Amino acid sequence: MPIRRLSVRGVRNLAPLTIQPHSRVNFIYGDNGSGKSSLLESIALLSSGKSFRSNQIKQLILHDADRLELECEMGEPDEEKTQNLYSLRLRNGDVLFRLDGSVLTSQAQVASCLPVQVIEPNTFRLLVGSPEDRRQFLDWGVFHVEPGFIEEWRIFRKVLKQRNSVLKQKETSWLDVWDDGFMEASEKIHQYRLAYLKDFVPRFETTLAALDESIKVGLHYYPGWEKDSQLKDILARQQERDLQLGYTQSGPHRAELRIRVNKLPAADVLSRGQQKTVVAALKLTQGILYKQSCGNAPIYLVDDLASELDSRHRLALCQVLEDLKCQVFITSIEKQQLMDSWTPSDFKVFHVEHGKIEEESLS
Ligand SMILES: Nc1ncnc2c1ncn2[C@@H]1O[C@H](COP(=O)(O)OP(=O)(O)O)[C@@H](O)[C@H]1O
Ligand SMILES: [Mg+2]
CATH class of the missing domain: 1.20.1050.90 (RecF/RecN/SMC, N-terminal domain)
Incomplete structure (x- = not known):
């Protein structure tokens, strides 16, 4: 199920945020170091318990903070039914997961309700x-x-x-x-x-x-x-x-x-x-x-689309994602480069600056 609302608190440089992503395509752009990867990392962490950038989760926790908190509400756009997934991680390694208020006992349970695939510059590894x-x-x-x-x-x-x-x-x-x-x-x-x-x-x-x-x-x-x-x-x-x-x-x-x-x-x-x-x-x-x-596709996190893929391959990749009709979070430094690779019928654009994320109006 797509993420309808996402709240992140205490992750790297990101200011506490709540966004309402589109159920299909979410373009995220901003300068180097603004926090784009950190946003995607938060979603990946919630799903898999791992970061695609650091071996140690405590490196993701905002300097000087003792915890990070992630919460997402998932649901199909045309359905009333939603699921609420919450996770708390302390610097000492303790973890708590809740699905609709009930404690989950394993990361596998979390992963099965929030399946995520990551494509990022180091995936060639x-x-x-x-x-x-x-x-x-x-x-x-x-x-x-x-x-x-x-x-x-x-x-x-x-x-x-x-x-x-x-x-x-x-x-x-x-x-x-x-x-x-x-x-x-x-x-x-x-x-x-x-x-x-x-x-x-x-x-x-x-x-x-x-x-x-x-x-x-x-x-x-x-x-x-x-x-x-x-x-x-x-x-x-x-x-x-x-x-x-x-x-x-x-x-x-x-x-x-x-x-x-x-x-x-x-x-x-x-x-x-x-x-x-x-x-x-x-x-x-x-x-x-x-x-x-x-029945549903997983959520795709595509970080730094431009990195080492030329425009022909970017277009082809976006076409497969379009055909999958899945929720996608896709980042780039330049907004135009994203829009040149993909013009989906339904999307939202978010701009990230110094750890703050804002939805842009499309008018
Ligand atoms: N634990 C942390 N606490 C606070 N800031 C951090 C932490 N880890 C990394 N940062 C900073 O957060 C920023 C993260 O940027 P990043 O998400 O990689 O940006 P982008 O993907 O937009 O280039 C960097 O400026 C980095 O120095
Ligand atoms: Mg990045």
Whole structure:
């Protein structure tokens, strides 16, 4: 559901603010350092519990403040029903979430009612970064599309932890018992990911072609163990080494989505701009599949649209977002550059200056 009202307090340089975004497109412009990214970061933080810029959430809290507060009211424009999501974060790390006044116990619950996709200047890191980044990317999709996944993932994490603890304590006689549970849980995670990728891969190909027909990349799923082997055989083969290391080397916790051009990692072959296009296609594909299964698209946060995408690619990206009919928050330094890339029928414009944000009248 789109955000109808957003309140932010105590985030970086932003003065306490309340805005009423458009249910479709929101253009946000302002000088460097004015607070555009901080606004998008607030929405991403509310959804995922993470920032796309800092590893430590306390860096987002306004200097000298002890907390930040985020609140949003979500609802379809033509419906009366709304949901109110509130989150409070203290500098000491404590967090509180409430949905319509009731306390939520996990970030996953928050994420499922406020699904958000971020496209920002550092998103190319999805290609060059660690396998974990790409595993998390894949699992965002599986989590949002397959309701049973999160529970199976929790079970898997528990079994993995127990198996690792048996390995550390070298209790070899217990290993067989844990291995059965480990394999069962692994297989479930693997099947969820496979099913998601079956839809994802062809969609990704058409989306990437819509952004840039000349880029050809292949997606290869690595389940976390050698493809042609049974996990059972691998666990047996690796048991001695697992015992030495004190942890499990193979399994779904090592899965990866490998992104290649011919046989080489895409990160080693593509230019920075091409990498951004590929990552944008990956993120748009997740939104398309999400919409297909849930009816609504996620909210897109597109920070610094101009950064390293030329006007042709900007136009193509905006066209896919237009077709998705989702809520978008999109930033740029120049207002005109935004308007040149996109002339949606419905939008609002916000200007950010020294941490203050104001809606512009369109007359
Ligand atoms: N914790 C903080 N408290 C106060 N100000 C901060 C904090 N972190 C960053 N800033 C300042 O907030 C501003 C954030 O700007 P940013 O959102 O990146 O702007 P833009 O995206 O418009 O260029 C910068 O001027 C930065 O120095
Ligand atoms: Mg910025």
